[in-house]
Amino acid sequence: MKSICGVEGVTAWGLKEGKFGLALIRADGEAAGVFTTNLMKAPPIRLMEERISRGTLSAVMANSGCANAYTGSRGQEDALEMAAIGAEALHLLPEEVGVASTGVIGRYLNLPLIEDQCRRVAPHLARTDEAEVLAARAIMTTDLTEKHSLVRRETFSVGGITKGSGMIAPNMGTMLAFIYTDAEVGAQKLREALKSATRRTFNRVVVDGDMSTNDIALCTATGKAGHVNPQEFSTALEECCRALAIQIAEDGEGASKLLEVTVQGAPGEEEAATVAKTVVASPLVKTAVYGADPNWGRVIAAAGRAGVEFDPDRVNLWMGDGRESVPLVTKGEIVVDLVRAKALMQGKKVTFTLDLAAGSSKATAWGCDLTEKYVEINGRYTT
Amino acid sequence: MKSICGVEGVTAWGLKEGKFGLALIRADGEAAGVFTTNLMKAPPIRLMEERISRGTLSAVMANSGCANAYTGSRGQEDALEMAAIGAEALHLLPEEVGVASTGVIGRYLNLPLIEDQCRRVAPHLARTDEAEVLAARAIMTTDLTEKHSLVRRETFSVGGITKGSGMIAPNMGTMLAFIYTDAEVGAQKLREALKSATRRTFNRVVVDGDMSTNDIALCTATGKAGHVNPQEFSTALEECCRALAIQIAEDGEGASKLLEVTVQGAPGEEEAATVAKTVVASPLVKTAVYGADPNWGRVIAAAGRAGVEFDPDRVNLWMGDGRESVPLVTKGEIVVDLVRAKALMQGKKVTFTLDLAAGSSKATAWGCDLTEKYVEINGRYTT
Numbered sequence: 001m002k003s004i005c006g007v008e009g010v011t012a013w014g015l016k017e018g019k020f021g022l023a024l025i026r027a028d029g030e031a032a033g034v035f036t037t038n039l040m041k042a043p044p045i046r047l048m049e050e051r052i053s054r055g056t057l058s059a060v061m062a063n064s065g066c067a068n069a070y071t072g073s074r075g076q077e078d079a080l081e082m083a084a085i086g087a088e089a090l091h092l093l094p095e096e097v098g099v100a101s102t103g104v105i106g107r108y109l110n111l112p113l114i115e116d117q118c119r120r121v122a123p124h125l126a127r128t129d130e131a132e133v134l135a136a137r138a139i140m141t142t143d144l145t146e147k148h149s150l151v152r153r154e155t156f157s158v159g160g161i162t163k164g165s166g167m168i169a170p171n172m173g174t175m176l177a178f179i180y181t182d183a184e185v186g187a188q189k190l191r192e193a194l195k196s197a198t199r200r201t202f203n204r205v206v207v208d209g210d211m212s213t214n215d216i217a218l219c220t221a222t223g224k225a226g227h228v229n230p231q232e233f234s235t236a237l238e239e240c241c242r243a244l245a246i247q248i249a250e251d252g253e254g255a256s257k258l259l260e261v262t263v264q265g266a267p268g269e270e271e272a273a274t275v276a277k278t279v280v281a282s283p284l285v286k287t288a289v290y291g292a293d294p295n296w297g298r299v300i301a302a303a304g305r306a307g308v309e310f311d312p313d314r315v316n317l318w319m320g321d322g323r324e325s326v327p328l329v330t331k332g333e334i335v336v337d338l339v340r341a342k343a344l345m346q347g348k349k350v351t352f353t354l355d356l357a358a359g360s361s362k363a364t365a366w367g368c369d370l371t372e373k374y375v376e377i378n379g380r381y382t383t
Numbered sequence: 384m385k386s387i388c389g390v391e392g393v394t395a396w397g398l399k400e401g402k403f404g405l406a407l408i409r410a411d412g413e414a415a416g417v418f419t420t421n422l423m424k425a426p427p428i429r430l431m432e433e434r435i436s437r438g439t440l441s442a443v444m445a446n447s448g449c450a451n452a453y454t455g456s457r458g459q460e461d462a463l464e465m466a467a468i469g470a471e472a473l474h475l476l477p478e479e480v481g482v483a484s485t486g487v488i489g490r491y492l493n494l495p496l497i498e499d500q501c502r503r504v505a506p507h508l509a510r511t512d513e514a515e516v517l518a519a520r521a522i523m524t525t526d527l528t529e530k531h532s533l534v535r536r537e538t539f540s541v542g543g544i545t546k547g548s549g550m551i552a553p554n555m556g557t558m559l560a561f562i563y564t565d566a567e568v569g570a571q572k573l574r575e576a577l578k579s580a581t582r583r584t585f586n587r588v589v590v591d592g593d594m595s596t597n598d599i600a601l602c603t604a605t606g607k608a609g610h611v612n613p614q615e616f617s618t619a620l621e622e623c624c625r626a627l628a629i630q631i632a633e634d635g636e637g638a639s640k641l642l643e644v645t646v647q648g649a650p651g652e653e654e655a656a657t658v659a660k661t662v663v664a665s666p667l668v669k670t671a672v673y674g675a676d677p678n679w680g681r682v683i684a685a686a687g688r689a690g691v692e693f694d695p696d697r698v699n700l701w702m703g704d705g706r707e708s709v710p711l712v713t714k715g716e717i718v719v720d721l722v723r724a725k726a727l728m729q730g731k732k733v734t735f736t737l738d739l740a741a742g743s744s745k746a747t748a749w750g751c752d753l754t755e756k757y758v759e760i761n762g763r764y765t766t
Binding site: 037038039040069070072104105106283284287288290291293296297298300301303304305309310312313332333334370371372374375376377378379 | 487489683757762
């Protein structure tokens with residue numbers, strides 16, 4: 001098992017037919033969620049914001065192919081109906097079923113298809129390798145890979161699946177993410193831990209700076225593993241979310257390389273994150289990474305417009321491939337060995353570490369390069 | 384004449400040799416400037432911020448090919464020396480000469496080349512069609528076209544040239560812009576008018592969201608045309624700057640279409656501008672425009688993350704080609720005629736008008752589509 005089915009009390013199944021997929025995940029437990037901050041929240045997001053306040057969930061049902069976004073009052077009724085369809089198939093109450101949608105904006109849900117897919121998925125719910133893979137696959141849209149994470153601790157586990165490849169932006173990182181733990185955690189604690197983990201992981205991924213209307217991360221704690229150390233749980237949850245966030249960045253639309261930017265020596269963690277996200281989001285940095293061009297000037301110029309005070313003459317900058325790194329700038333002086341730097345940019349991962357020399361805080365952000373493929377994918381999405 | 388040489392009291396000349404160009408513009412007058420707000424201001428910007436406070440200029444000398452940015456104290460000495468070179472050639476004091484640089488970051492100026500080019504340019508200074516074209520060409524980097532604007536009023540003129548194609552972002556629009564008027568305007572009034580015009584024109588162009596280290600707009604008033612109505616002057620200056628700003632957007636790196644987004648019905652002008660710039664900067668909107676895809680969902684989703692409050696169920700959205708337009712969304716309802724909308728997107732200009740139904744203010748922003756060519760240009764810039 002590599003994700004949700006590694007967690008006690010979770011069963012799943014999924015189905016993908018062309019662009020249209022449906023995943024069902026069954027797990028009774030305390031539940032918490034974080035949601036997009038886009039003003040144009042999709043109806044399923046509005047519904048879940050309301051329902052998650054109950055603090056428990058018994059199942060999650062997610063469809064791909066249609067986001068049920070910008071669909072007005074009919075969209076709200078459709079989201080309610082979708083939860084009812086899931087509830088009927090699973091013999092639950094509608095309010096015990098979480099719903100999420102992803103795909104094209106501005107189209108109504110095909111409820112007969114969802115009902116049909118739900119009826120075919122429900123009987124298969126299982127706790128197997130195949131089950132979690134099918135569930136993760138069912139929620140993919142422009143994703144090329146399914147995304148799993150499983151963090152095992154001595155007494156409990158945290159596992160999650162996610163999807164997301166485009167419309168990936170800095171606030172509530174994007175995407176659907178369904179995370180489970182068998183640790184016994186109350187809804188309030190779960191909410192705090194999820195919020196904190198999201199801030200440091202999903203919200204630090206930038207693929208294209210476009211914030212989705214449908215972002216949602218749900219975490220359910222089945223409690224099967226009993227009481228755990230809260231700090232240990234938070235750390236494990238963050239580790240799980242980080243692994244999922246990095247997979248989203250790696251699978252960014254058109255991406256050929258993962259871009260990881262760590263900013264250290266910042267006056268505060270949020271300042272460090274702001275600078276890191278600005279660098280990760282810069283089209284000029286992204287294209288330089290694509291072209292394997294160690295263009296420290298673009299990194300520094302992006303950092304300079306992030307709105308965080310630092311002294312350009314004191315900064316240090318390194319570049320690497322995740323294993324090895326070379327200095328590009330030392331105390332404001334350019335020291336780059338171009339041949340060696342270029343050689344380090346040939347792989348699947350490029351890292352920049354920028355020391356602002358303006359404090360002692362640190363943060364990392366993830367993104368990907370910008371390639372012709374991104375343009376191709378998004379120039380022809382709805383056609 | 385189509386730009387600066389249409390203004391009384393201005394002479395110019397320029398020279399471009401491969402990547403390296405030099406422009407000289409001679410005009411005595413009151414002067415004002417606006418500058419990049421990037422923390423990593425290039426030495427020539429720092430120098431000009433200081434010198435412009437004198438309130439007069441007699442000449443501007445600009446080089447392309449090297450930005451003299453991130454070059455530390457040597458860069459500062461080089462900027463001073465560049466002004467001295469110009470002053471010697473023009474028989475002026477160094478502080479009477481404005482300097483500007485554009486090109487690759489992190490390289491030192493080639494002062495012997497600049498001195499040599501300056502000596503060859505200075506004897507040709509003239510007030511002719513050829514002169515303004517050569518000056519505009521001399522400052523181009525990745526630009527494909529020279530950019531001119533001339534606004535004629537009954538008693539005075541305002542003319543300008545500009546350059547800029549990449550690293551074009553929302554704060555001090557980017558670029559070099561040299562604007563001249565023969566109107567008699569004091570330095571203080573000139574500063575106010577330039578600031579206001581810049582806010583509404585250059586600062587509303589977004590090509591890639593990357594703010595340059597070298598942005599500068601300088602405006603010199605020769606006074607040859609005598610006293611003018613201040614309001615009429617401000618309007619003419621804004622018209623001149625707008626024409627230049629639109630040319631920058633049209634010539635955005637890799638652009639195949641100009642994108643013009645007008646937001647109306649906003650609570651205030653700055654709110655309208657924020658939403659317009661967010662839509663113009665959205666990679667998903669930009670790629671949809673490239674693909675001639677009337678994807679109103681991406682426009683609305685981008686508007687929704689701009690941080691301005693409005694009611695999604697009340698918005699109206701139109702799309703057009705600058706001559707004709709069709710509704711896409713009316714009072715929150717999708718009304719798009721896909722065939723007609725797609726047909727309108729085949730030309731060189733795509734406009735969106737978004738009515739937030741949340742006030743009575745309005746603003747326009749300009750950008751361009753995102754194409755494979757942008758990636759190609761920036762994946763291989765320094766190599």
